[in-house]
Amino acid sequence: MRIFIVILVLVFVSKEAQAWGFKNGVLHNSIWLEQAAGVYHRESRKGRYQLTYKEAKAVCKYEGGTLATYDQLEAARQIGFHVCAAGWFDKGRVGYPIVKAGSNCGFGKTGIIDYGYRVNKSERWDVYCYNPHAKECGGVHTDQQKVFHSPGYPEGYQDEQICYWHIRVRYGQRIRLHFLDFDIEDDTACLSDYLEIYDSYDDVAGFAGRFCGDELPEDFISTGNVMTLKFISDASVTAGGFQLEYIAVDSSTISENYTDSYT
Numbered sequence: 001m002r003i004f005i006v007i008l009v010l011v012f013v014s015k016e017a018q019a020w021g022f023k024n025g026v027l028h029n030s031i032w033l034e035q036a037a038g039v040y041h042r043e044s045r046k047g048r049y050q051l052t053y054k055e056a057k058a059v060c061k062y063e064g065g066t067l068a069t070y071d072q073l074e075a076a077r078q079i080g081f082h083v084c085a086a087g088w089f090d091k092g093r094v095g096y097p098i099v100k101a102g103s104n105c106g107f108g109k110t111g112i113i114d115y116g117y118r119v120n121k122s123e124r125w126d127v128y129c130y131n132p133h134a135k136e137c138g139g140v141h142t143d144q145q146k147v148f149h150s151p152g153y154p155e156g157y158q159d160e161q162i163c164y165w166h167i168r169v170r171y172g173q174r175i176r177l178h179f180l181d182f183d184i185e186d187d188t189a190c191l192s193d194y195l196e197i198y199d200s201y202d203d204v205a206g207f208a209g210r211f212c213g214d215e216l217p218e219d220f221i222s223t224g225n226v227m228t229l230k231f232i233s234d235a236s237v238t239a240g241g242f243q244l245e246y247i248a249v250d251s252s253t254i255s256e257n258y259t260d261s262y263t
């Protein structure tokens with residue numbers, strides 16, 4: 001049954017996968033667009049590079065935040081915030097955070113690619129905002145052990161959520177996921193609302209399962225030291241949400257029969 005669902009979902013996902021990955025140099029639908037250390041990237045509703053400095057400030061303010069400072073952007077970058085799109089940040093400066101050097105972005109360098117303080121504040125770019133109190137929806141976890149949950153839990157989650165959790169533990173360790181509570185709008189192929197597990201650094205490779213309904217998914221152990229979880233809810237019908245725990249385990253301590261011995 002589970003294998004059947006996985007195959008069905010794989011067919012669906014592989015069709016969708018073409019739309020994922022790099023588009024105009026921006027890694028779309030990936031953890032990298034989510035917030036890290038309170039910093040997040042926004043583009044105008046009209047699309048890329050449409051915001052003047054004044055509009056950029058207004059975008060952040062509207063969401064209860066401020067323009068990110070250079071130091072905040074760099075702090076976020078150091079825990080994996082990577083966006084290939086130039087945006088305004090504090091004091092009329094423009095740039096973007098690069099973690100992985102690539103030929104198509106950031107001139108092959110890593111760090112904050114800094115376009116400097118712009119003289120012309122009517123230039124149009126994206127924006128980097130800072131808001132440490134932003135609605136909890138995803139994040140980057142590097143602790144050895146952590147419990148986290150769907151937004152608003154133990155209240156039900158809301159419509160139209162897109163959350164990514166990126167878990168990264170020490171090299172040589174693996175990640176054991178254990179579900180504590182699970183209730184997501186049910187439908188046979190989990191097309192409405194769902195939680196997906198990716199045994200990889202992003203949601204492009206390593207698809208390992210899609211879950212909905214109210215049955216606790218089985219424990220899952222990553223093959224490497226990274227894992228990505230993606231939660232999507234559509235425009236109607238919500239449910240109780242989920243809570244789960246992960247623990248970093250040393251690869252050598254994992255036996256073939258871990259599911260039996262885990263309590």
Ligand SMILES: *[C@@H]1O[C@H](CO)[C@@H](O)[C@H](O)[C@H]1NC(C)=O
Binds near residue numbers: 123
């Ligand atoms: C400032 O930038 C805008 C948008 O690129 C441009 O239309 C305008 O001519 C520029 N102004 C000056 C003084 O260069």
Ligand SMILES: *[C@@H]1O[C@H](CO)[C@@H](O)[C@H](O)[C@H]1NC(C)=O
Binds near residue numbers: 255256257260261
């Ligand atoms: C598997 O479990 C049994 C007992 O349930 C235990 O004796 C055995 O050592 C375990 N296997 C490994 C490789 O740890």
Ligand SMILES: [Ca+2]
Binds near residue numbers: 193233234237
């Ligand atoms: Ca729904």
